[in-house]
Amino acid sequence: xxxxxxxxxxxxxxxxxxxxxxxxxxxxxxxxxxxxxxxxxxxxxxxxxxxxxxxxxxxxxxxxxxxxxxxxxxxxxxxxxxxxxxxxxxxxxxxxxxxxxxxxxxxxxxxxxxxxxxxxxxxxxxxxxxxxxxxxxxxxxxxxxxxxxxxxxxxxxxxxxxxxxxxxxxxxxxxxxxxxxxxxxxxxxxxxxxxxxxxxxxxxxxxxxxxxxxxxxxxxxxxxxxxxxxxxxxxxxxxxxxxxxxxxxxxxxxxxxxxxxxxxxxxxxxxxxxxxxxxxxxxxxxxxxxxxxxxxxxxxxxxxxxxxxxxxxxxxxxxxxxxxxxxxxxxxxxxxxxxxxxxxxxxxxxxxxxxxxxxxxxxxxxxxxxxxxxxxxxxxxxxxxxxxxxxxxxxxxxxxxxxxxxxxxxxxxxxxxxxxxxxxxxxxxxxxxxxxxxxxxxxxxxxxxxxxxxxxxxxxxxxxxxxxxxxxxxxxxxxxxxxxxxxxxxxxxxxxxxxxxxxxxxxxxx
Amino acid sequence: xxxxxxxxxxxxxxxxxxxxxxxxxxxxxxxxxxxxxxxxxxxxxxxxxxxxxxxxxxxxxxxxxxxxxxxxxxxxxxxxxxxxxxxxxxxxxxxxxxxxxxxxxxxxxxxxxxxxxxxxxxxxxxxxxxxxxxxxxxxxxxxxxxxxxxxxxxxxxxxxxxxxxxxxxxxxxxxxxxxxxxxxxxxxxxxxxxxxxxxxxxxxxxxxxxxxxxxxxxxxxxxxxxxxxxxxxxxxxxxxxxxxxxxxxxxxxxxxxxxxxxxxxxxxxxxxxxxxxxx
Numbered sequence: 001x002x003x004x005x006x007x008x009x010x011x012x013x014x015x016x017x018x019x020x021x022x023x024x025x026x027x028x029x030x031x032x033x034x035x036x037x038x039x040x041x042x043x044x045x046x047x048x049x050x051x052x053x054x055x056x057x058x059x060x061x062x063x064x065x066x067x068x069x070x071x072x073x074x075x076x077x078x079x080x081x082x083x084x085x086x087x088x089x090x091x092x093x094x095x096x097x098x099x100x101x102x103x104x105x106x107x108x109x110x111x112x113x114x115x116x117x118x119x120x121x122x123x124x125x126x127x128x129x130x131x132x133x134x135x136x137x138x139x140x141x142x143x144x145x146x147x148x149x150x151x152x153x154x155x156x157x158x159x160x161x162x163x164x165x166x167x168x169x170x171x172x173x174x175x176x177x178x179x180x181x182x183x184x185x186x187x188x189x190x191x192x193x194x195x196x197x198x199x200x201x202x203x204x205x206x207x208x209x210x211x212x213x214x215x216x217x218x219x220x221x222x223x224x225x226x227x228x229x230x231x232x233x234x235x236x237x238x239x240x241x242x243x244x245x246x247x248x249x250x251x252x253x254x255x256x257x258x259x260x261x262x263x264x265x266x267x268x269x270x271x272x273x274x275x276x277x278x279x280x281x282x283x284x285x286x287x288x289x290x291x292x293x294x295x296x297x298x299x300x301x302x303x304x305x306x307x308x309x310x311x312x313x314x315x316x317x318x319x320x321x322x323x324x325x326x327x328x329x330x331x332x333x334x335x336x337x338x339x340x341x342x343x344x345x346x347x348x349x350x351x352x353x354x355x356x357x358x359x360x361x362x363x364x365x366x367x368x369x370x371x372x373x374x375x376x377x378x379x380x381x382x383x384x385x386x387x388x389x390x391x392x393x394x395x396x397x398x399x400x401x402x403x404x405x406x407x408x409x410x411x412x413x414x415x416x417x418x419x420x421x422x423x424x425x426x427x428x429x430x431x432x433x434x435x436x437x438x439x440x441x442x443x444x445x446x447x448x449x450x451x452x453x454x455x456x457x458x459x460x461x462x463x464x465x466x467x468x469x470x471x472x473x474x475x476x477x478x479x480x481x482x483x484x485x486x487x488x489x490x491x492x493x494x495x496x497x498x499x500x501x502x503x504x505x506x507x508x509x510x
Numbered sequence: 511x512x513x514x515x516x517x518x519x520x521x522x523x524x525x526x527x528x529x530x531x532x533x534x535x536x537x538x539x540x541x542x543x544x545x546x547x548x549x550x551x552x553x554x555x556x557x558x559x560x561x562x563x564x565x566x567x568x569x570x571x572x573x574x575x576x577x578x579x580x581x582x583x584x585x586x587x588x589x590x591x592x593x594x595x596x597x598x599x600x601x602x603x604x605x606x607x608x609x610x611x612x613x614x615x616x617x618x619x620x621x622x623x624x625x626x627x628x629x630x631x632x633x634x635x636x637x638x639x640x641x642x643x644x645x646x647x648x649x650x651x652x653x654x655x656x657x658x659x660x661x662x663x664x665x666x667x668x669x670x671x672x673x674x675x676x677x678x679x680x681x682x683x684x685x686x687x688x689x690x691x692x693x694x695x696x697x698x699x700x701x702x703x704x705x706x707x708x709x710x711x712x713x714x715x716x717x718x719x720x721x722x723x724x725x726x727x728x729x730x731x732x733x734x735x736x737x738x739x740x741x742x743x744x745x746x747x748x749x750x751x752x753x754x755x756x757x758x759x760x761x762x763x764x765x766x767x768x769x770x771x772x773x774x775x776x777x778x779x780x781x782x783x784x785x786x787x788x789x
Contacts, residue, residue: 033577
């Protein structure tokens, strides 16, 4: 009889303990983890045999990842105390991360509206979990970008800069992702083709970096911020201020042993400043020296690119070609650099009279680097070559091929911010081909699919011009009115208003 | 050769004369192990967490998270089994042995004298078990610094190397267990502490071959179940289903319970045959 009594006591203890909120919290966390694991498993099953799952499959996967949100409601567990709080945070993180995965999958399923809803919900449960807050903010930005709500996306990114001060890294290899946000904003504006806003964001970025520096951060963080500041200042065209920053950075590197690895970056920035100041010979020598002394550094690749551009400016086409080729032969080349190098190499080859090779390079750029300015411009460059060499039939064929290329690029990633730019180029191609109805159909498509993107204003304006030229004044006015209603603060709005007012005056009153 | 014949006779007799009463002490240990596995498989509930969570946590904090809990379950189960064998087994194993011996010495298997003999054997059985575990830990360490490295260096990475290391590890573990097998048997017979412990070890060393033979004869089915859990636990957890670990461990617990009973039953018969060889 002893054993059954002992078992009864043990069970009573377990029952008593199981009422404890910490154990209840641990069990809840375990359930949440199992649900997430089951969702991952289900995703693997649903993806089997499908390289690119269709929207229906993706939405089914999303539903699996949404189960934790539907099962566990905030505040997730009852009770107080730091242990319970920690468990609550753990559960929120599990549920939040699962919901963020659901958001990412909704984006892939071309449902940015659902992605945005999920991301915003995670923001409401993130509370003091800065990591989760950051991730939910980033997911919100991605969803807003897909919805073409660029200004809101930029607003959130700016908010992130205020909310999350950058953390000092342990080594130079690490960098807090928040420091990359200002560049992200600039890139977003550049993708939209809004040069005015790009300049504005650069100024904002410089002010942000200066604000951090004013707080006297630890040396490693200071070095990272100064490096970004000098680059931004250089892009703003303020070579003197950039040079001053590099000088301060060099002094910092000299007195901090952990910053010795900054040397290639310092050499590169100094060479770049020389280039901006049109001291080409010195700049070229500095770039070549960097490639020789630090061949494995990522700055060696950039030095080859900048050196090639300077060689082009100095009329040394052979030197430029050699540098472009050396750059393109490097392993794991940064696509941003590779795209520019390929495009420029093709241009140099064209100038040297080697059109066949130039054409071959230009044709390869959109597939190799689809998300790049060079990838967008390369098909047009082929048509322009034929235009210059007075081969109208070849130019026409090149334009038609360009339309096909842009269409396939849209097909690869329909939610990319580049999709609007591709459509804009399709419009340009149809306009050059004088296929007016196709051009106007593209304007209509852009007005719907890319609503909110600044480039749509240009498309609507171009559409109004074409419609007017083809005698369809009503359609032309419709496009112009759309600019006024949907993009009242665009630079085109004032001109459009004048055109419409002039039209109204000319129209006879009943 | 004669000892091996006796070992075979002991194995056959133990298998033929299975008695529920003699086996029951091992059943209690098995039930405790199954209870732990049941609780560990129900960490989604507060009672599961209360019952098994604290034991799992002794292996590491990830052991109370999913699916890592099933990865750590093998180690946690080994700890539970060790503690159970040390604390409860030091009484229950001699109790089973005393019940096996009872008819031969003419006392009732359920009588108070049988229980008294089992309690008397407790300290020396515990000491023998602790020594056994200490040697196992030392062997685990030596395996890690020696043979494991040599095998890993000489064989290409993969299942063959892992199997060889595991097989070698198990064989030596069984050899160590075979040496200590006679300690509780002599303790139940009423030998004094030193005589039971050192005499048991001497007897184990003397009859090492036949004893290892009978251990291997009974243990292989349980080893087959244990092999995937010890060789590729990650594979089971990540590729198949984490919960399969608990199911396999339950089967191991059931199999081990019978295996241990048969090993002790056969070893005690071998002990008598070696002590009083019949013409």
